Amino acid sequence: MARTIAIQENIFCEPCKECGSRPVIEQVKGTFSVRCPQHKSHYKTKPGLINIDDWNLKNKTHPPLGNTANPQKAS
Ligand SMILES: [Zn+2]
Numbered sequence: 001m002a003r004t005i006a007i008q009e010n011i012f013c014e015p016c017k018e019c020g021s022r023p024v025i026e027q028v029k030g031t032f033s034v035r036c037p038q039h040k041s042h043y044k045t046k047p048g049l050i051n052i053d054d055w056n057l058k059n060k061t062h063p064p065l066g067n068t069a070n071p072q073k074a075s
Contacts, residue, residue, distance in 0.1 A: 002028045014059040018042050023055055
């Protein structure tokens with residue numbers, strides 16, 4: 001009884017790191033998950049509010065390991 005909702009094109013989403021699909025929002029009763037539309041076993045955010053940030057974090061292909069994208073560290 002889940003229904004899926006396309007995420008608007010102007011919202012940035014990482015593609016699924018396993019199959020490259022653009023995620024969709026799955027609605028089950030009053031809760032939402034961001035998930036891969038192709039495979040149930042691929043990453044899915046916890047049901048609740050729509051959390052694209054969490055999806056993006058988990059589907060980044062290159063995690064920022066010691067990579068300072070953070071400009072607060074000036075020498
Ligand atoms: Zn996938």
